[in-house]
Amino acid sequence: MEQKKARRKKNRELYLCTAAFLVLFTVMFGYLVCYVTDNHEEFFNNSYNSRQRVLAAQNRRGTIYAADGEVLAQTGTDGEGNEKREYPFKEVFAHVVGYSTKGKTGIEELENYSLINSDISEREKIDNELAGLKNPGNDVYTTLDTSLQQVAYDSLGAFRGAIVVTEVKTGRILAMVSKPDFDPNQIVEIWDRVNADTDNAVLLNRATQGLYPPGSTFKIVTALGYIRQFPDSWKNYTYQCNGAYVNGDNRISCFHGSVHGNVDFMTSFAKSCNSSFANMGMQLDREEFQNTINGLLFNQELPVPLRYNRTSVELRADSSDEEVIQTSIGQGKTQITPMQLNMITMSIANGGILMEPYLVDRVESAEGKILKQNNPKQYRQLMASSEAQTLTALMEDVVLEGTGRGLKDRPYTAAGKTGSAEFNTVKADSHAWFTGFAPAEDPEIAVTVIVEEVGSGGDYAVPLARRVFDAWFDRSAD
Amino acid sequence: MAYFIVIYSKYFITLFLMLFLACGIYSLRYERTADQSAAANVQCVFLFLTQFSAYLTIIIRTQRMEYLILYAVLQILTLALPVMASLLYPGINRILLNHMCMLLSVGMIVLTRLDISKAVKQLIIAAFSFVGAMAIPWILKSFKNLRRLGWLYAAAGIAALAVVLILGQVTHGSKLSYSIGGITFQPSEFVKILYVLFLASVLSKDAGFKQVILAGIGAAAHVLILALSRDLGSALIYFTVYVMMAVIASHHAGYLAAGLAAGGAASVVAFRLFSHVQVRVQAWKDPWSVIDDQGYQITQSLFAMSRGGLFGLGIGKGTPGDIPYVETDFVFAAVVEELGLMFGIGIVMTGIVIFLMLMKLAGCLKDGFYRYLTAGFGILYIFQTFLTVGGGTKFIPLTGVTLPFISYGGSSIMTTILMFFVVQGVYVMRYDEEKRIEKERKKRAKRDIGAEEGEEEEE
Numbered sequence: 001m002e003q004k005k006a007r008r009k010k011n012r013e014l015y016l017c018t019a020a021f022l023v024l025f026t027v028m029f030g031y032l033v034c035y036v037t038d039n040h041e042e043f044f045n046n047s048y049n050s051r052q053r054v055l056a057a058q059n060r061r062g063t064i065y066a067a068d069g070e071v072l073a074q075t076g077t078d079g080e081g082n083e084k085r086e087y088p089f090k091e092v093f094a095h096v097v098g099y100s101t102k103g104k105t106g107i108e109e110l111e112n113y114s115l116i117n118s119d120i121s122e123r124e125k126i127d128n129e130l131a132g133l134k135n136p137g138n139d140v141y142t143t144l145d146t147s148l149q150q151v152a153y154d155s156l157g158a159f160r161g162a163i164v165v166t167e168v169k170t171g172r173i174l175a176m177v178s179k180p181d182f183d184p185n186q187i188v189e190i191w192d193r194v195n196a197d198t199d200n201a202v203l204l205n206r207a208t209q210g211l212y213p214p215g216s217t218f219k220i221v222t223a224l225g226y227i228r229q230f231p232d233s234w235k236n237y238t239y240q241c242n243g244a245y246v247n248g249d250n251r252i253s254c255f256h257g258s259v260h261g262n263v264d265f266m267t268s269f270a271k272s273c274n275s276s277f278a279n280m281g282m283q284l285d286r287e288e289f290q291n292t293i294n295g296l297l298f299n300q301e302l303p304v305p306l307r308y309n310r311t312s313v314e315l316r317a318d319s320s321d322e323e324v325i326q327t328s329i330g331q332g333k334t335q336i337t338p339m340q341l342n343m344i345t346m347s348i349a350n351g352g353i354l355m356e357p358y359l360v361d362r363v364e365s366a367e368g369k370i371l372k373q374n375n376p377k378q379y380r381q382l383m384a385s386s387e388a389q390t391l392t393a394l395m396e397d398v399v400l401e402g403t404g405r406g407l408k409d410r411p412y413t414a415a416g417k418t419g420s421a422e423f424n425t426v427k428a429d430s431h432a433w434f435t436g437f438a439p440a441e442d443p444e445i446a447v448t449v450i451v452e453e454v455g456s457g458g459d460y461a462v463p464l465a466r467r468v469f470d471a472w473f474d475r476s477a478d
Numbered sequence: 479m480a481y482f483i484v485i486y487s488k489y490f491i492t493l494f495l496m497l498f499l500a501c502g503i504y505s506l507r508y509e510r511t512a513d514q515s516a517a518a519n520v521q522c523v524f525l526f527l528t529q530f531s532a533y534l535t536i537i538i539r540t541q542r543m544e545y546l547i548l549y550a551v552l553q554i555l556t557l558a559l560p561v562m563a564s565l566l567y568p569g570i571n572r573i574l575l576n577h578m579c580m581l582l583s584v585g586m587i588v589l590t591r592l593d594i595s596k597a598v599k600q601l602i603i604a605a606f607s608f609v610g611a612m613a614i615p616w617i618l619k620s621f622k623n624l625r626r627l628g629w630l631y632a633a634a635g636i637a638a639l640a641v642v643l644i645l646g647q648v649t650h651g652s653k654l655s656y657s658i659g660g661i662t663f664q665p666s667e668f669v670k671i672l673y674v675l676f677l678a679s680v681l682s683k684d685a686g687f688k689q690v691i692l693a694g695i696g697a698a699a700h701v702l703i704l705a706l707s708r709d710l711g712s713a714l715i716y717f718t719v720y721v722m723m724a725v726i727a728s729h730h731a732g733y734l735a736a737g738l739a740a741g742g743a744a745s746v747v748a749f750r751l752f753s754h755v756q757v758r759v760q761a762w763k764d765p766w767s768v769i770d771d772q773g774y775q776i777t778q779s780l781f782a783m784s785r786g787g788l789f790g791l792g793i794g795k796g797t798p799g800d801i802p803y804v805e806t807d808f809v810f811a812a813v814v815e816e817l818g819l820m821f822g823i824g825i826v827m828t829g830i831v832i833f834l835m836l837m838k839l840a841g842c843l844k845d846g847f848y849r850y851l852t853a854g855f856g857i858l859y860i861f862q863t864f865l866t867v868g869g870g871t872k873f874i875p876l877t878g879v880t881l882p883f884i885s886y887g888g889s890s891i892m893t894t895i896l897m898f899f900v901v902q903g904v905y906v907m908r909y910d911e912e913k914r915i916e917k918e919r920k921k922r923a924k925r926d927i928g929a930e931e932g933e934e935e936e937e
Contacts, residue, residue: 011841043784
């Protein structure tokens, strides 16, 4: 016993060194397993990794399908055995499906890993290898709805802009259109031309990357801020609109110089009275208002599956009055993407809970084995359900009596908010916005529309949204 | 059948390695070498199965018969040689031998797949090293004066390193080697053995403060020359071995703190002084921003490992050739790519078991010289493994040292084999000592019994 103790003492430093190395290696093994497996897909997609080229030689890129089974992208072979990526719908799905040569975008980028890999049985792979055949890559089934996408695409016509349609209870993205567009079949041929044309930015997916002033659609945010800060008195709010709000040197006019007269909270929202909202904005505590703004996903990473741009709206306690007034009516430095506005709308329609938007329903191997299945997932509660109810009532009123009357008297009850965003000091035509959902009593889909440089939201965006809603509810009625 | 082998061999190879490893870990509980022989026999089976399934896969995939010859030679070397060694020296530790052979085999499998001509070269050097190393236990036993040479080792080592510094060839910005008669040597590898002999010899005489400082000056001379040759990986290994041996010999953990502080200060100086240190640190911190040049190697290594995942792509199915200098600095990534991270970790664990055996042996030894020698080799080996695996996986900055037994490099493989045969010599001596004590005890017991019987008769 004594001897053992003595030996232990003699070897103390020896054991210490041994233990130090064991700890070091244990940490390294943990790091290795996590690092290598966590980054597997990201590393795979890096263009410096030869794995893509190796697999491209072994496998034929998989097919991308719409929710209704239509082919959105597939790899075909010409008479000489050369592969070509084909997009049967040409321009209609250009941005959301993307392209896979000349870099990768859209779903082609998002699901590149699945499309390039082939998860057919190993046995089949060896048979193919011996026969000199390529393995079929995995197929991607999206949430996109071809008829709705076509309607959205057609209604935008020759205008520039974007339309996003989502299912509010699941987060499925049903349609996503951006214009101007291009034919992904021709991407190699048109590459130099479209890249040189920075004015049109044809390749930009305006739905997720286009940063626009939100205009009056931002009044949803201001209204929510006001309701939160004046929970007891907002119902009694009144304001005398003379067509303009004046604060020192700052002067805000109502759209097209309208004079709204004596307005309450509902009417201010329905008629989109700038003066009244400027007045509300000035009453708000700026930091608290900023919290409301951040709570609606401004200045944050978004749960959007495609490449997107982050927005930024910043109010501080020492922000100037002008900034506050401009922000309250969605002008000034404030910017938003159609996708983010759609997400705010989705959460209002779904009792305050935002379902995470997704584009890919599932990935299957060519043999039909399901490799990945995306299910509806709650992202976050953006507002209390009572707040969502209040905003819904306000947005219904917009359709009934306000700027969204173009959606009145349809077989469904719509709720929404228009916007006419001025984007430069010269009084050119504004961007026309509409964001809304239907049916108001049990919402199914949210539609967000922006049309660049045409005029007011009520005149130009609402009719487009109506065509999308009509198409959706026509089909439900069948 | 061939299908089956090609698809599933990677899982079997991993399984065999794990079972091999389990035997190795199990045998750690035995104090005496003789008790380990059952575990050692089972290990031989798994060693054979690992080699067999790996080479079978390679041969089926490539349909080339020259691989068969290579396999046969490797098989004879790794299975027959240990048998011969244990016939020659009954006290030899067979578990250690098995682990050496396993690591060597994995190195051969990877090299065969990467570059057959290098594999042949490596195998020839390994075979000669093994045969030559057989003499080491005998030398150790016969020349008891080895422990007294002390500073002579340092002088020889420093001289060899200095020659490279002055006359050496520059490879990748570092002066590492010189050629004699067409054969290129990398002295910093061989000097490692002299260096540990030097420290063990000096510290076993006395481990007081003065002596530790004196040894430190000798060590610093080595480290400095290596740093000037821009071989910073080796410099770091030499430094660490000194610090840890000083701690173990002096029983003062305080030296560890002092060593860390000195090492930290030296690193800062090196970072300021050498641009290639800055480059390496930059490539470690964020290789993605310099992926075209300084970050290329490490990111390719990371890609290779991520391609492999937990169970690998299978032998011959990856593209480890994408990594520059894959067979020396990044061999671990090549192993992981084709045989998987589980196998890669298993290989490192095989090395860790060697380290644990050595530290355990050192703990049992009463003689200071052998004790420090064994511990020194253990630390040297495991730290080098840590540097190369950690460096190739972006855990620590890259230092460009080899993975002992597995990386391609004649000097490296020879040094590692010689080093572990010195340890075998220590095992042999301990075994002989045990035998002697046992014999004496038996003799004494016999005498005692005889005496007792005599007493009975008297009554």
